[in-house]
Amino acid sequence: MYGWLLPRVGRRAALLLTALWYAVLVALVVLLAAEPKAGFRYDDL
Amino acid sequence: MQVLELSWLGWIVASIIVCWALPGRWRPWGIAAFALGFLVVTDPPSAAILATMAAITWWSGARGGRQRPGVTAVVVLLLGTLAAFKVAMASGGFALPLGMSYYTFRCVHYVLERFKKSLPPHTLSEFLAYLFFLPTILAGPIHRFPEFHRDLKRTRLGAEIVSEGLERVLYGYAKVLVVSGWLIQQQLQPWIAGLGQAHAWLSTYLYMLSAGYMGYLIFAGYSDIAIGVARLTGFRVIENFNNPFASRNIVEFWRRWHISLTSWVRDYLYATVFSLTRKPYLAALSAMLVIGLWHEVTARYVIWGLAHGLAVAGCQWYQRRRAGGTARSSRPRAMLGAFAGWFVTFHFVMLSCVFVMHDFDRAMEIYRTLLTGGP
Numbered sequence A: 001m002y003g004w005l006l007p008r009v010g011r012r013a014a015l016l017l018t019a020l021w022y023a024v025l026v027a028l029v030v031l032l033a034a035e036p037k038a039g040f041r042y043d044d045l
Numbered sequence B: 001m002q003v004l005e006l007s008w009l010g011w012i013v014a015s016i017i018v019c020w021a022l023p024g025r026w027r028p029w030g031i032a033a034f035a036l037g038f039l040v041v042t043d044p045p046s047a048a049i050l051a052t053m054a055a056i057t058w059w060s061g062a063r064g065g066r067q068r069p070g071v072t073a074v075v076v077l078l079l080g081t082l083a084a085f086k087v088a089m090a091s092g093g094f095a096l097p098l099g100m101s102y103y104t105f106r107c108v109h110y111v112l113e114r115f116k117k118s119l120p121p122h123t124l125s126e127f128l129a130y131l132f133f134l135p136t137i138l139a140g141p142i143h144r145f146p147e148f149h150r151d152l153k154r155t156r157l158g159a160e161i162v163s164e165g166l167e168r169v170l171y172g173y174a175k176v177l178v179v180s181g182w183l184i185q186q187q188l189q190p191w192i193a194g195l196g197q198a199h200a201w202l203s204t205y206l207y208m209l210s211a212g213y214m215g216y217l218i219f220a221g222y223s224d225i226a227i228g229v230a231r232l233t234g235f236r237v238i239e240n241f242n243n244p245f246a247s248r249n250i251v252e253f254w255r256r257w258h259i260s261l262t263s264w265v266r267d268y269l270y271a272t273v274f275s276l277t278r279k280p281y282l283a284a285l286s287a288m289l290v291i292g293l294w295h296e297v298t299a300r301y302v303i304w305g306l307a308h309g310l311a312v313a314g315c316q317w318y319q320r321r322r323a324g325g326t327a328r329s330s331r332p333r334a335m336l337g338a339f340a341g342w343f344v345t346f347h348f349v350m351l352s353c354v355f356v357m358h359d360f361d362r363a364m365e366i367y368r369t370l371l372t373g374g375p
Helices: A002-009 A011-032 B006-021 B024-042 B044-062 B068-090 B100-115 B124-131 B145-154 B159-194 B197-232 B250-256 B259-277 B280-295 B299-324 B331-357 B360-372
Strands: none
Touching (some): A002 B159, B006 B197, B044 B100, B100 B145, B124 B145, B250 B299, B280 B299, B331 B360
């Protein structure tokens, strides 16, 4: 995302937007995490 | 699930830091030592078995790998060991060593490419770093040696690498833990179950789709985590998925699903069978059967592999037949054909997933409900 944003919005805005997007993802993962149980075999997981 | 445990994350973070901190010539040793250390601490028998396989692979490349019988013997030994563990696992006797299915295919790739003299000059430490690469050791992708060796030589740490890697890791965890675990399993599936007997067909159909998507999202998420962590370590490994459920036929689906496995099977099995027999349908059938057995040595995966093999062979036959024709379709007709192709492929994949994701009785119950509309 940072690489895509850099030429479009400049370094500072790219850093800010990327950090915000990561914060949203981290918050979602931390708040909603639930380990799924799927029957398909992926072998060693 | 190892990849979701904090201990694995700790090993990963430590390995990334050490990898970048070490001087270039010590980097391969550092990479290999971390993965081997992880295996020794987590599952010592796995570490011993994989280290033995690595020794055989390296020895075969250095000594026996110059002659065809020696290479054949080593490939049979490696694949035979994997098959023996899979059979033992299916009969409940053994647990498969960690990462063995992916690891074995990497060893076979190395042995065959070294025999063909297509590998770049490299050292023992670089070979060990390739096989014992922590990000991909548990759940793939089955990356290739030349690309790994190239990145080992030329990668420099930068903001783009950190951003790219971190983003893929976060997408991976979001796919596994949020979309698959929370959204589908905890929110959507109870709602689907709540539709009850009055809407048995709809409930079963939606359940089939949700379970299929979960299967995809979990594996795609693990691949994202592995690819992202590899990127953070400075390596670009092969992509494993490319929006497979958008495929318009089954051949295209297998080009987009578990790409590192299917490209391995295409290069080393499909191409071999085809060059020996000149029969593309037989090559497709044997390739899909092996993909089925790679997942699990059981009757249900044999049937699953054969079903996909027949579908791929049928699709190849149809495409050849169409390519021979001269008639051109109108635009609406072409669009309708594309939609029909997607519809049939999507439902074939979902229906085949039911067979391997449930025990036989439950799978038959789902098929019966979908066919008759009743419980």
